[in-house]
Amino acid sequence: MKQPFVSLDEVKEIVKTYPTPFHIYDEKGIRENARRVREAFSWNPGYREYFAVKATPNPFLLKILHEEGCGCDCSSMTELMLSEACGITGEEIMFSSNDTPVEEFRKAADLGAVINLDDITHIDILEKELGRLPETVSCRFNPGGFYKLSNGIMDNPGDSKYGMTEEQIFEAFRILKEKGVKHFGIHAFLVSNTVGNDYYPTLAATLFNLAVRLKEATGAHISFINLSGGVGIPYDPDAEGADIAKIGAGVHQVYDKILAANGMDDVRIFTEMGRFMMGPYGGLVTQAINEKHIYKEYIGVDACAANLMRPAMYGAYHHITVLGKEDRACDMRYDVTGSLCENNDKFAIDRQLPKIDKGDYLFIHDTGAHGFSMGYNYNGRLLSAELLRKEDGSVQMIRRAQEPRDYFATFDCFEEFSSLTE
Numbered sequence: 001m002k003q004p005f006v007s008l009d010e011v012k013e014i015v016k017t018y019p020t021p022f023h024i025y026d027e028k029g030i031r032e033n034a035r036r037v038r039e040a041f042s043w044n045p046g047y048r049e050y051f052a053v054k055a056t057p058n059p060f061l062l063k064i065l066h067e068e069g070c071g072c073d074c075s076s077m078t079e080l081m082l083s084e085a086c087g088i089t090g091e092e093i094m095f096s097s098n099d100t101p102v103e104e105f106r107k108a109a110d111l112g113a114v115i116n117l118d119d120i121t122h123i124d125i126l127e128k129e130l131g132r133l134p135e136t137v138s139c140r141f142n143p144g145g146f147y148k149l150s151n152g153i154m155d156n157p158g159d160s161k162y163g164m165t166e167e168q169i170f171e172a173f174r175i176l177k178e179k180g181v182k183h184f185g186i187h188a189f190l191v192s193n194t195v196g197n198d199y200y201p202t203l204a205a206t207l208f209n210l211a212v213r214l215k216e217a218t219g220a221h222i223s224f225i226n227l228s229g230g231v232g233i234p235y236d237p238d239a240e241g242a243d244i245a246k247i248g249a250g251v252h253q254v255y256d257k258i259l260a261a262n263g264m265d266d267v268r269i270f271t272e273m274g275r276f277m278m279g280p281y282g283g284l285v286t287q288a289i290n291e292k293h294i295y296k297e298y299i300g301v302d303a304c305a306a307n308l309m310r311p312a313m314y315g316a317y318h319h320i321t322v323l324g325k326e327d328r329a330c331d332m333r334y335d336v337t338g339s340l341c342e343n344n345d346k347f348a349i350d351r352q353l354p355k356i357d358k359g360d361y362l363f364i365h366d367t368g369a370h371g372f373s374m375g376y377n378y379n380g381r382l383l384s385a386e387l388l389r390k391e392d393g394s395v396q397m398i399r400r401a402q403e404p405r406d407y408f409a410t411f412d413c414f415e416e417f418s419s420l421t422e
C-alpha cells in the first residue's frame with residue numbers, strides 16, 4: 001500500500017500558512033534514496049549521478065542532491081543558470097541537449113560543463129562557437145530499430161529524434177580525435193520509466209560493446225559511459241519498484257565481462273536519472289472543493305492539469321490517498337477532476353476511493369519528478385507553491401505560488417496594463 005509521507009494532521013497545520021494546492025517533497029526520502037543509488041554504484045570509483053534538472057528544477061532540491069554527491073544534467077539555458085546559481089559548475093554539469101541553440105553551448109562551455117553532442121553536425125557548430133573543442137566531449141548514440149528488454153518493455157529508438165547513428169558515432173569520434181579531443185564519453189537514453197531491473201544492465205552491455213569497438217577503431221580514450229535516465233518508479237501500488245542495488249550489480253557484471261576484459265577498467269559510469277531520484281518523494285496536496293452527480297460521479301479539486309500534467313497528457317496513473325480516510329473502504333467510484341476547460345483534466349477516471357466530502361484533502365502520489373516542472377498556465381491557472389518537509393518534520397517553502405502579477409509579468413512593458421503587473 002502506498003503511504004503518503006504527510007499525515008492529515010500535518011496537512012491541516014501546513015494549510016494554515018500555505019493554502020492548497022501545493023507540491024510537497026520529503027527530504028528524508030530524497031537523501032536515503034540518493035545514498036542507495038551511490039552505494040549501488042560504489043564499485044565504480046568514478047561513478048556520478050547527474051540529476052536531470054528538468055524533472056524537478058528547484059534549487060533547494062538540487063542542493064540537497066548535490067550534498068549527496070549528485071551533479072546536474074542540464075539541457076537548456078535556464079537549467080544551466082539554475083545549476084550555476086546552486087554552485088554546481090564545471091564537470092559536475094552534464095549538458096545533454098538536442099536541437100541546441102549555440103548560445104547554450106557557449107554557456108555550458110563557460111561553466112566548464114561536460115558537453116554531450118546529440119548530433120554529428122554539432123561538432124562544427126561547437127568548434128566555430130568556442131574557437132576550439134573542449135578536451136572532453138561526449139556523443140549521444142541512437143542504435144535505431146527496436147530496443148527490447150527481457151520483460152517485454154520495448155521502445156523504438158529508430159523513430160526518435162535523439163542521438164547519432166552507429167556509423168555517425170564512429171565518424172564523430174574520428175573527427176573529434178583528429179581535432180584534438182582527448183577524452184570521450186558515450187551516452188544513450190532508449191527507454192523511459194522502466195520498472196524492471198534489466199534496463200540499465202542491457203543498455204550498459206550495448207554501450208560497453210560499442211565502447212570497445214570505438215576504442216579499437218579510433219584509438220579514442222573513453223573516459224565515461226552515461227546510462228542516462230529511464231529507471232522507473234512504481235506509480236501503481238501493485239507494481240514492484242526497481243531495485244537499484246540489483247541494477248548496480250547488473251551493470252557491474254557486464255562492466256567486468258566487457259570493459260574490464262578488454263583492458264578498459266578505468267571507464268567511469270554516469271547516470272542522469274530524474275524520475276527515480278525524485279518521483280516518489282513528492283506529492284501534490286489538493287482539496288476537494290466541489291462534487292457533481294451527473295452521468296458519473298465527479299469530485300472537483302483545487303489543483304488541475306496545470307499543476308500536474310501527466311494524467312492528462314499520457315493517461316498516467318497517479319495513486320490518490322484521501323488523507324484521514326486511509327482505512328475506509330474504497331466503495332465509491334469517482335472521476336477526480338481539475339477546473340480546466342479540457343475534458344482530459346482528470347487526475348483519476350473511474351477510481352475506487354472512499355467517500356469524499358467537500359473539504360477533504362487528497363494526496364496525489366509520486367509527483368516529485370515531471371510534476372510541477374511540466375506545469376503551464378492554460379486557462380490562466382497559476383503554478384502552485386513547492387514545499388519541503390525537512391528531516392526534522394518542519395516545513396519550508398521552497399518556491400512561492402504564482403500570483404496574477406507573475407502571470408501578467410510579460411505585459412510589464414506596456415504602461416496601459418500596469419494595473420495587472422503591480
Ligand SMILES: *Cc1c(COP(=O)(O)O)cnc(C)c1O
Binds near residue numbers: 272
Ligand atoms: C529526461 C531526461 C533524463 C531523465 O529521465 P528520467 O526518466 O526522469 O530518469 C535524463 N537524461 C536526458 C537527456 C533526459 O532528456
